[in-house]
Amino acid sequence: xKYKGIIFDLDGTLVDTxxxxxxxxxxxxxxxxxxxxxxxxxxxxxxxxxxNLIKRSSKCDDENMINKLFNDFKEYYSNHYLDYSNRxxxxxxxxKELKNKGYKLGVVSNKRDEFTxxxxxxLYTRLFDYVTGEKxxxxxxxxxxxxxxxxxxxxxxxxxxxxxxxxxxxxxTGINSKVDVLMVTYxxxxxxxxxxxxxxxxxxxxxxxxxxxxx
Numbered sequence: 001x002k003y004k005g006i007i008f009d010l011d012g013t014l015v016d017t018x019x020x021x022x023x024x025x026x027x028x029x030x031x032x033x034x035x036x037x038x039x040x041x042x043x044x045x046x047x048x049x050x051x052n053l054i055k056r057s058s059k060c061d062d063e064n065m066i067n068k069l070f071n072d073f074k075e076y077y078s079n080h081y082l083d084y085s086n087r088x089x090x091x092x093x094x095x096k097e098l099k100n101k102g103y104k105l106g107v108v109s110n111k112r113d114e115f116t117x118x119x120x121x122x123l124y125t126r127l128f129d130y131v132t133g134e135k136x137x138x139x140x141x142x143x144x145x146x147x148x149x150x151x152x153x154x155x156x157x158x159x160x161x162x163x164x165x166x167x168x169x170x171x172x173t174g175i176n177s178k179v180d181v182l183m184v185t186y187x188x189x190x191x192x193x194x195x196x197x198x199x200x201x202x203x204x205x206x207x208x209x210x211x212x213x214x215x
Contacts, residue, residue, distance in 0.1 A: 002214055003180070005156035006098055007147060009165035010109035010116055010133075011046055012187030014091060015123060017111075018043050019084035024077035025057045028069045034058050043188045047167040049110040049140045050074070074112075081115050087123050088186060090206040095127050097210060106150040107131040108163075108173075110140045130154055142172035147179065162213065168197050182212055 011017045022042040029036055037045075037057050045056040054070045099105060105128045109116045116133030130153040138145040151161055163174040166187030171194075174181030185191035185204050194202060203212060 001101075001103070003103065003162045004160040005104040005106065005151070005154045005162070006209075006213075007106040007108055007150050007154075007161060007163045007179075008128075009141075009163075009167070009170050010107055010111055010119065012043075012166035012189070013088075013164060013170070013184055014095075014107065015085050015087055015119055016187075017081070017085040017119070018046070018188070020077065020081050021046060021053065023080060023083070024073050025053065027076040028054065028072035029058060031072050032065065032069055034060070034069075046188060047110065047169045049134060050077075050112060077115070082119065082122060085119060085123070088206060092124065092127075094206045094209050095124060099127050104129050104154040104156055106154050108141070108146045108150050109133045110146075110169075142169050142176050144173065144177035147173060147177040151177075151179075164209065168194070168199075171197065171199055182209070 008014050018039055022039050025042055026036040045053050051070055054073055055066060058069055060066055107116065107120055107128050111133045113133035113135060117131050120128055120131045130150055132146055132150060134140060138149065147163060151158065158179050161179040162182060163177065163179050164182045164184065166184045167189050171181055171183055181201060183194055183199050183202050185194060185202050191202060203209060
């Protein structure tokens, strides 16, 4: 096998979480007198952690208000993060095949750890060997911290790992982590956007993951 371990991003790569994120953001915004945002705006604001999602969506620089918005967002999202979120078509079959072929599988997300674990355990039950979201003391992507933790837990070297994501942050994460990177265009960032960043290792459909790794 070319790789021994495959690490996936969550939002926009394994799961379309856009509607649940949008609803939670708009709940917090409307509750505090801000204008709602669109699904497109929510998607563009996603990828660098939930706090940054709130900051970008509210365009507010008052720290106390940001904290209030963030708390309201978390209150709503903690009860609604699986209302509409679902796997991208065909992905669970790809993940099952990778698992059956003996790859060690991980998930690394900037989403809060408890939400990351619960979403994966619900939608990809018992398929991933290690799952992590935001961790105290570790920097979010594009820092390599979370990927390095995942590699350690999977007992995989950087040379034997592939990181799969959908955003420019994910691409930088792979570069910073010194692992191979594969980017998907079916998620939160378009093919045109990724190509504008000089990224050319792209796939359009989940099944192409197997082609890329030679399975």
